[in-house]
Amino acid sequence: MYTNFSSGDSNPRLDSILTTMKFIDTHCHLNIKPLLERTNEILDAAAEQGIHQMVVVGIDIPSSEIAIRLAEDHPQLFASAGIHPNDCSKAPDDWEKHIVEMLAHPRVVAVGETGLDYYWDDSPAELQKVFFRDHLDLALACGKPIIIHNRSADQDVLQQVMEHGNNKGVFHCWPAGWDMAKPLIEKGYHLSFTGTVTFKKNEIVQDVATRMPLDRLMLETDSPFLTPAPHRGIRPNEPRYIPHIGEKIALLRDISVDEVAKATTRTAEIFFNFDHTK
Ligand SMILES: [Zn+2]
Numbered sequence: 001m002y003t004n005f006s007s008g009d010s011n012p013r014l015d016s017i018l019t020t021m022k023f024i025d026t027h028c029h030l031n032i033k034p035l036l037e038r039t040n041e042i043l044d045a046a047a048e049q050g051i052h053q054m055v056v057v058g059i060d061i062p063s064s065e066i067a068i069r070l071a072e073d074h075p076q077l078f079a080s081a082g083i084h085p086n087d088c089s090k091a092p093d094d095w096e097k098h099i100v101e102m103l104a105h106p107r108v109v110a111v112g113e114t115g116l117d118y119y120w121d122d123s124p125a126e127l128q129k130v131f132f133r134d135h136l137d138l139a140l141a142c143g144k145p146i147i148i149h150n151r152s153a154d155q156d157v158l159q160q161v162m163e164h165g166n167n168k169g170v171f172h173c174w175p176a177g178w179d180m181a182k183p184l185i186e187k188g189y190h191l192s193f194t195g196t197v198t199f200k201k202n203e204i205v206q207d208v209a210t211r212m213p214l215d216r217l218m219l220e221t222d223s224p225f226l227t228p229a230p231h232r233g234i235r236p237n238e239p240r241y242i243p244h245i246g247e248k249i250a251l252l253r254d255i256s257v258d259e260v261a262k263a264t265t266r267t268a269e270i271f272f273n274f275d276h277t278k
Helices: 012-018 036-048 061-073 085-090 095-103 125-142 154-163 178-187 203-211 239-253 257-272
Strands: 023-028 051-057 077-081 108-117 146-151 169-171 190-193 217-219
Touching: 023 217, 023 239, 023 257, 036 051, 036 061, 036 239, 051 061, 051 108, 051 239, 061 077, 061 095, 077 095, 085 108, 085 125, 095 108, 095 125, 108 125, 108 154, 125 146, 125 154, 146 154, 154 178, 178 190, 178 203, 190 203, 203 239, 217 239, 217 257, 239 257
Parallel strands: 023 051, 051 077, 077 108, 108 146, 146 169, 169 190, 190 217
Antiparallel strands: none
């Protein structure tokens, strides 16, 4: 069960500052439970906070198909298609054929999410590496950016990415320190930050958010997971909480929230190449 709450939860001071700003949630899972049944309500709440565009990220073939359907039905949504590292062992043998077909869809703006996850034991590491390399190949071939998930796999992710010719992508829910961020940024990659950057004691990630070039930085909720402070612990997370992540980035970098909103929105528009005519 999760707590379903209404407007009473928000911070009035922050709300009044933020309602005129525009943010993009570059990574959310409106395609899975418990968010899937509540699309319209979630989009209305997001619009009230200035979030008018979201990327719905696939984690397997069915959820990628649902992401596309949502993007067809709602002009503010775009989709990505891919197999999450934890879902590799469940994927059908012909997964790549399905993903390639989906990548040709005009509302699909990215490949993924893919990557390596050694925290959970759902798929063998060697299988994850094969899927990850295949997704990198697909991204390079189709010209759409890749969305990379890394959990407890820093060295292997870094090695695979640095050895590969693809250089257009985003490391979602950035989890590591500057030593890992620097070579990836130099190669051309973007980093995006979730509610984890708002958590106390996450200085390693906050350091990266402070030092990296602002024009490579994007915001995401990864909802329904990782609700940012001050709502940490409340489930599910939703796109409407993006401004709290923007406010934290602004505090860290000693710039205005408005500047963070403008910069990250512009970066995401260019990165995903959103086409509202299709
Ligand atoms: Zn995700």
